[in-house]
Each structure stands twice: as structure tokens, then as C-alpha cells.
Amino acid sequence: MKALGLEHATLNDCVQEARQGRLVITRKGNPVALIIGIDEEQMELGSDGSFWQLIENRREENGISREELERALESV
Template sequence: MKTIGVDQTSLDDCVRDAQQERIILTRDGVPVAPIVGLEGLDAEQLELGISDAFWKLIAERRGQRTMTWDELERALPG
């Protein structure tokens, strides 16, 4: 992640740099905006990335118990 002052860069430079790493813009040393590159992502990836419902689902799933491979094999029939 790279931090840049808004008075030290241009939008074009931020967009170019953001394709390689996340950029945090600051004003007077205080973070004011993230810049995240989207080049190479398809429409579905973009939609999921900004979907509050998707991220809520992910957070709920991360809170659930997981199974080991052995547990899964024992739970499956046959």
C-alpha cells in the first residue's frame, strides 16, 4: 500500500499506480480516499466487490464452524 498526498500527485498517476498496489490519498497527512485499481476485473467481480449483501454473507460464513477433510469424508455417504 502506498500513501500519497493529494497535492503531490495527479489523478492519472494515481490510477496508473493503483493498478499495481492500493493507494491512500492524504490531505495534510490525514487519509481522505482509497484508490483501488480495477483493471482486468470482469463485471461480476466488480459487482461482488461493491455488494454489501455479498460481504455480509462472507462475514457470516467466516463465523461458522468449518470441517476438516476427514470430517467431510466421514459425513458423505458411501
């Protein structure tokens, strides 16, 4: 993850860096923003109501806790 100082950042620089990965914008050395690039598929999924309905349905299903998952993975 790359960091770029706000005093040196231009919108074009931020977009270019975010296309490669996550970009942290800093002000006086402290993080103030995170920019994450997205692709066309992510945009399409994010605006598709049926995708979000699928997510909502999955969240309502019973699952296992993170602790249970970690225990299961430790035994592998």
C-alpha cells in the same frame, strides 16, 4: 500500500499507482481516500446480475461465524 499527498497527486499518477495496488490519498498527512485498481474481469463480474444473485443466495445460506472459523483453524 502506497500513500500520496493530495497536493502532489494527479489523476494520471493515481491511476498508475492504483494499477499496482492500493493507493491512499492523504491531505495534510491524514488519509482521505483509498483508490483500488480493478481489472476487466472484476468489471464484468460487477455488472453481471447472475453473479450478484449467486452472492445473494450464498449470503442467505447458513454458515459459521468468524470465531468458529478461527477455532477450527487453530486446531489444524
